[in-house]
Amino acid sequence: MDEVQQRAEGVSYAPSPPEEFCGREEEREQVSAILSRAGEHGQAVMISGPPGIGKSSLLTWFAYEVQERPGGLESPVLRGEVFDLPGMIFSAFRDLLKDLRRSAASARFGDALGTEGMKEAIRYADDVFEKYAAPVEPVGLLSKTGEEIIGIFARSPEVGYDRVYQAFEELLRELGGLMEGTGRVAAVLLDDVHLASSLDRRLLRDLMHDLPPGILLAFTCRTEGAADPGYVSMQEGIRNLGFPEVTLSGMQRHEIQEMGERRFGLSIGDAAADLLEDTSDDPFSLMACFNTLRHRDLAPSVGNIADVLAGAEDPAGLAFATLPGSGRAWAEELCVLNPPFPVPVMACMLDLQGAGVTLMMDRMQESGIFRRLPGGDYAFAHPLLQEHCRRGLTADARAAFNAHAADCFESSMHRLSGRLHVLLSLACHFFNAREYGKAADLNLELGVRFYHREDYDTALVLTQRAIVSAEHLGDGALLAAAQQQRDLVRQKITGPVRAVQ
Numbered sequence: 001m002d003e004v005q006q007r008a009e010g011v012s013y014a015p016s017p018p019e020e021f022c023g024r025e026e027e028r029e030q031v032s033a034i035l036s037r038a039g040e041h042g043q044a045v046m047i048s049g050p051p052g053i054g055k056s057s058l059l060t061w062f063a064y065e066v067q068e069r070p071g072g073l074e075s076p077v078l079r080g081e082v083f084d085l086p087g088m089i090f091s092a093f094r095d096l097l098k099d100l101r102r103s104a105a106s107a108r109f110g111d112a113l114g115t116e117g118m119k120e121a122i123r124y125a126d127d128v129f130e131k132y133a134a135p136v137e138p139v140g141l142l143s144k145t146g147e148e149i150i151g152i153f154a155r156s157p158e159v160g161y162d163r164v165y166q167a168f169e170e171l172l173r174e175l176g177g178l179m180e181g182t183g184r185v186a187a188v189l190l191d192d193v194h195l196a197s198s199l200d201r202r203l204l205r206d207l208m209h210d211l212p213p214g215i216l217l218a219f220t221c222r223t224e225g226a227a228d229p230g231y232v233s234m235q236e237g238i239r240n241l242g243f244p245e246v247t248l249s250g251m252q253r254h255e256i257q258e259m260g261e262r263r264f265g266l267s268i269g270d271a272a273a274d275l276l277e278d279t280s281d282d283p284f285s286l287m288a289c290f291n292t293l294r295h296r297d298l299a300p301s302v303g304n305i306a307d308v309l310a311g312a313e314d315p316a317g318l319a320f321a322t323l324p325g326s327g328r329a330w331a332e333e334l335c336v337l338n339p340p341f342p343v344p345v346m347a348c349m350l351d352l353q354g355a356g357v358t359l360m361m362d363r364m365q366e367s368g369i370f371r372r373l374p375g376g377d378y379a380f381a382h383p384l385l386q387e388h389c390r391r392g393l394t395a396d397a398r399a400a401f402n403a404h405a406a407d408c409f410e411s412s413m414h415r416l417s418g419r420l421h422v423l424l425s426l427a428c429h430f431f432n433a434r435e436y437g438k439a440a441d442l443n444l445e446l447g448v449r450f451y452h453r454e455d456y457d458t459a460l461v462l463t464q465r466a467i468v469s470a471e472h473l474g475d476g477a478l479l480a481a482a483q484q485q486r487d488l489v490r491q492k493i494t495g496p497v498r499a500v501q
């Protein structure tokens with residue numbers, strides 16, 4: 001175990017670092033076999049399973065395998081992650097472009113990827129994504145009156161979906177072409193596709209139809225309720241094309257023992273491992289159990305493990321129980337935010353300035369409960385932690401934290417770059433803070449905007465919020481307008497020909 005982890009308050013709940021990745025031999029072989037075929041024909045694979053089962057960790061291991069491992073392929077990896085904020089259309093794809101741009105400028109891959117053709121393809125794709133998805137309003141949006149907001153938002157994008165598809169497809173073709181004859185394969189990795197907008201999923205499915213040689217596309221999808229539309233639509237897509245799905249299930253006895261040893265220095269006996277395999281065999285639960293044993297300085301005996309497991313309502317609760325009070329308070333405040341969390345907003349939420357902000361960032365890493373994202377923003381180390389915190393809030397605390405979050409977004413807006421994220425966050429926080437006047441206007445107008453972008457699922461969420469807000473306000477005209485808009489969206493969703501799935 002490395003020094004940093006030993007000094008930390010516990011082992012982090014973030015995806016496992018590749019050097020600590022345990023077990024999953026069969027799944028690793030499956031993924032490696034797909035990689036070996038990608039030089040000849042483009043390949044895709046879906047990694048699926050319930051939350052906490054190890055999907056993101058397997059993706060991280062795979063990224064290391066493709067790009068870093070000495071003697072491996074030493075090939076470029078592009079990685080994006082989808083977060084739980086409906087409406088962030090093509091945001092994960094734009095992260096892939098960032099990685100590609102970085103690789104093309106790097107000493108390592110610059111020779112192979114830094115061609116004019118590649119640079120041009122990146123520029124073009126980024127421009128098209130920007131035109132399709134980015135909001136066009138000026139910074140001072142919220143000081144404007146309702147009518148002005150309408151004028152700004154209710155427009156169709158400058159480019160259509162077909163241009164977006166064509167731009168990204170050409171980019172992959174260019175990238176695959178550069179891999180040809182080098183023995184390399186470019187890996188395109190997307191985490192948590194079940195959260196993606198229907199547009200993102202459509203793009204992914206369309207791209208899978210015609211993946212050029214030299215490209216491997218791997219993505220993860222959370223399976224929960226059988227009716228999860230995100231998962232079901234991707235599973236259909238992957239099956240129809242004959243690509244594999246690698247489904248992760250609980251860890252087996254030897255994998256549990258390996259995890260205890262490698263990540264926690266705990267020697268787990270056979271009986272204790274059997275108990276864990278029977279009762280909490282997913283890696284997230286194992287992490288929570290092992291962290292607790294270590295925190296309480298308990299030997300990993302059958303009795304101690306049974307006690308630890310019996311004492312918590314769920315594994316995320318167990319994880320929080322070992323945190324100091326200050327860490328829990330931070331988690332409570334921040335859990336209302338939609339990831340990725342921008343640093344200025346977090347600092348405002350926690351009322352920190354200057355050196356306090358730097359200290360905050362260090363403490364967040366050490367807590368094991370938060371993780372730093374590649375762009376410098378933050379998220380909970382694992383979504384189950386955030387979901388647990390949200391569930392624990394009283395209705396009043398939830399409203400108060402959301403009101404604070406809305407204030408923080410408004411006051412930091414000039415320092416934030418992700419305009420769409422800001423607007424969608426504000427629309428969510430005003431609504432959850434029960435500030436229905438602001439919530440109604442913003443959600444209705446954003447709803448119209450997503451309607452024009454053919455993201456009907458997001459449009460429906462936003463429009464429903466506008467309806468509830470108008471009801472609370474007792475504003476009949478606003479309510480009628482919002483209901484009319486909702487009916488338009490519903491027609492698109494249930495209509496005979498669905499444009500987007």
Ligand SMILES: Nc1ncnc2c1ncn2[C@@H]1O[C@H](COP(=O)(O)OP(=O)(O)O)[C@@H](O)[C@H]1O
Pocket residue numbers: 012013014015016017020021022023024049050051052053054055056057058259263283284287382
């Ligand atoms: N194979 C593994 N070896 C070691 N730790 C793992 C492994 N798989 C998952 N973990 C740990 O378990 C937790 C949940 O894993 P994660 O990959 O985030 O799951 P998912 O993405 O399916 O929700 C993380 O804290 C991670 O570090």
Ligand SMILES: [Mg+2]
Pocket residue numbers: 055056057191192
């Ligand atoms: Mg994950």
